[in-house]
Every structure is written in structure tokens, then in C-alpha cells.
Amino acid sequence: MKKELTQIQKKILDFLIDQKVSKGIPPTLAEIALHFGYKNRATVQQHLRALEKKGFIRKNPKLSRAIEITVEDKFFIPRPVLGEVAAGNPLTIYPDAIDTVELPTIARMPKDSFLLRVKGDSLKDAYIFSGDIVIVNPNLEPKNGQIVVAILDDAAVVKRFYKKKNEIELVSENPDYKPIVIDKKYPSFKIVGIVVGVYRSMDKKAV
């Protein structure tokens, strides 16, 4: 049996994954048809049948929205990590995803938050370590003492944020690193978002 997907089948699978990740629920046939402009559900039906035949999804017959995505591990869907962010010295942030993190299929990432993998050890006294995944919300105003992700000359850092009179100070918790002081008018400085959580999977830690 041929296992490769056609262009359209791949687009539909992408849509299924995207819906499941962003909306939390798989779409109905009608919703898929609407999205792709099909005039009836039978067309979608055949694409799904092809996807199931090739082993990418499993359908629970008769139940609505019961499309299981069986690529890889059933539990996890790779999510892009948008870049690496330095806790010590700045690292470049990549325009495209540089890596993927295994997130559960059940996971629902809000559209406005994203993930970054931390490199470096300057935040070790804030208990964030190299390899950890930080959850970044770009739609929050930073308050003093919060940990933020900031862009400095095309590089990104994750540090604790302090607003002074005419400058902003980004401090590491690790005394080995000096605080970064930014004048408010510094052109290429931008707060990317607030770190709202840290997540670390233990999978790879076994010896």
C-alpha cells in the first residue's frame, strides 16, 4: 500500500492537526468542506478514507468529530519551537521553527502564546535551565520582576525585567552575568513577551 500523501491529503491532515491543536476539537466533515470550499461532505469523506487507509488517522465510526490522528505517537504531536533564547548570552532567534517539542494531541495552545527552548544557565537561580521550554505570552504588559523574553539586535534573551526611570534593566539571576541596561530609545529592543510558565519533560532524562 502506498503510504505517501498527496498534496491535498497533506493539506487536509495539516488542517486536522491545526484544528485539534488550536480549537481543541477535530472538525466535522462539513467544517472541513467549508474550509476547503468543497460543495459537499462526500469529497472530504473520500479524503479522510484515503488518510485512514494510509494509516494517518483513525475514525471512530458514527461519532461526530471522532477523528484520531495516529501519526507518530498517538499521544503527542510535534509542535514547533520558534527559536532558542539565551538565558546567558544572547542567541539568535530563528525565523522558522528550529525544533519540535512533543505536545499532547489534547493540548490546546492559545493562538497568542508560543514556546521557546532555553539555552544557557544565567537564570538558574530562577530555576530555569538549559533545555527547558518556556511558555511565552506576548500580549501581557511586563511588570517589574517578571521574567520576559526580549529581542536585542536580532538576538533573544530571557531575563528578569526591571523598569527604571529612563532605562530598562534586564538582569540574570546568575551573579556570573552582568545586567543588561537598555536605554528606552534603543532602536532594536523589543519585549517579545512574558514567561508565564516553564515546562520540562522528563522523557530523555533516564540513564
Place this chain on the structure above:
Amino acid sequence: MKKELTQIQKKILDFLIDQKVSKGIPPTLAEIALHFGYKNRATVQQHLRALEKKGFIRKNPKLSRAIEITVEDKFFIPRPVLGEVAAGNPLTIYPDAIDTVELPTIARMPKDSFLLRVKGDSLKDAYIFSGDIVIVNPNLEPKNGQIVVAILDDAAVVKRFYKKKNEIELVSENPDYKPIVIDKKYPSFKIVGIVVGVYRSMDKKAV
């Protein structure tokens, strides 16, 4: 308007959250009715109407499974923390939930897993700290080097697991703590589960 939930309404909300987290999709009215033993969907219908009236969910009319949970931030779902577990000296584990944690939906949380809050600093070299939430999966076999939760005489510890010839060694990463050595026939020793993830919220860290 009264905002408090009745016992049954709370149970139904819990079920909605649980289904969304574990299955990824909210249930249909029929599925809820089946779970609670109701003979028809109209009963569920009224409970959902009450939940919506009190502002805990939002329904997208006419669409199947279109139940949005609107409690607090949609990003975080409250999950019970079953007890506290010692990374240093053993602590008692509580039979009922002692607290709830707003766990991000991105965190891996299989249905059979549960949460424990860590106290103590014996695992600080494994980057787990007092106050962190560990996600524990009780249905995995421990491998050498993995971090496990174990029960010793009605108290629980979280330590790194090493299986030797005739004994099991539970070691701290912190050199201040001596390893615990357990004979395989020790009666009240039991592995509770494997730590599959660590989560820490940043909310409270702002100064």
C-alpha cells in the same frame, strides 16, 4: 445572579474539563448523559444551561460538542494536586486533593496521571525545586535513573531510582542527602509512579 455551582453542576463541569483534557474534545450531550446515567439528553441540557447562565461555559448553538469552558484563563485548566511529596525528607501524602494548580494545557497530562507538589530541595541538582508541580504517571515501569515517586511507611518521596541486585536505591541529586536503600522485600515500600514532567507557574514571582 448566583454564581456558585451545585454539586451536580460541579461534577458535570469537572467531567467537561476532564474530557477536554484527556480526550481532547468536549463530549456530546448523549455522552454526558451516559456517563452520569441519565435517561435522556434533556437533563444534561438543563445542567449545561445552568452552567452557561452562571458563566462557566459557553455554547455554540447547533454545533456538536461545541462547549467552550470559560473558567478563568482558557489557557489554564485547574487540576487537583493530590498531595505533597518530599524531595528531602518524607512527607505524608494526603488522601484528598490539597490544592489545585492551573496547569497549562500544553503540559503532558495523560488521563491516568496526577499532580504532586514538591517540598524540599534534595532534587535541586535535577532542577526540581520546592513548590514545583510534578506530573506523575503511575502506569509506567521505572527505569534506572528515572525520577520516581515512592511510598515509604505512609510517606512519599520523590527521588532518582536505581535498581541493584537485591535492593533498590533512591538517591537525591543533592549531596547533602544520603541515598535511601530499600531491600526488595521491604513491606511498606511501593513505587507510586514515574515523574514524566515538571511544571512551574511564574505568576507569583513578580515583585
Place this chain on the structure above:
DNA sequence: AAGTTTACCATACAAATGTATGGTATTTTA
């Protein structure tokens, strides 16, 4: 050249689904 796969369409239908309406009994609130 013939067969298969792909990519759409249309129509039809049973089951699932959400919803409306009305009923009964108990508990809570005013």
C-alpha cells in the same frame, strides 16, 4: 490501451445531535 488512483460532484438516508416543550418531585430561598 486499459486500469487505477485522485479529485471533485450530486443525491439519499439513518443515526446522532441539539433543542424545545411540558411534566413531576424535592429542595432552597424569600
Place this chain on the structure above:
DNA sequence: TAAAATACCATACATTTGTATGGTAAACTT
């Protein structure tokens, strides 16, 4: 004590949904 909310039940109905069947046209195997 009366009114309102709660917690179930039953029946009914229009849509939604998944699915089956059959058709057309193009692209790609063999």
C-alpha cells in the same frame, strides 16, 4: 407559606453528521 431553583423524566422535531452509492474528468501507472 409561596415562589424559585434544582434535578430528573418523556416526547417531539429540525439539523447536523457520517456514510453509502453513483457519476465525471484528469492524472498516473502498468
